[in-house]
Amino acid sequence: MNTWQKCKCPQCGNVIYSRARQRYTPQAGAPTICAMCATILVFSEEMGARLPTAEEQLEIDGNVLLSRTLETTRRAILMLQNATLN
Numbered sequence: 001m002n003t004w005q006k007c008k009c010p011q012c013g014n015v016i017y018s019r020a021r022q023r024y025t026p027q028a029g030a031p032t033i034c035a036m037c038a039t040i041l042v043f044s045e046e047m048g049a050r051l052p053t054a055e056e057q058l059e060i061d062g063n064v065l066l067s068r069t070l071e072t073t074r075r076a077i078l079m080l081q082n083a084t085l086n
């Protein structure tokens with residue numbers, strides 16, 4: 001069954017979808033990024049999106065691969081928002 005859940009970015013209100021019962025279902029506490037404002041978020045127990053707690057932010061910062069991946073993705077989102085093709 002394809003169950004899409006949607007929640008809003010607490011920073012900008014953009015709708016974020018999480019997908020349940022498919023190939024990828026985020027776990028509570030999994031980091032994500034708002035595709036609109038590029039804010040780093042964390043999935044809540046209810047598959048909502050919230051800002052990371054101070055402890056979670058320290059954990060993200062301490063994980064070199066994760067923090068670099070999130071920062072690279074953030075920069076890509078911000079670059080695409082300002083990109084033009086002509």
Ligand SMILES: [Zn+2]
Binds near residue numbers: 037038
């Ligand atoms: Zn946002």
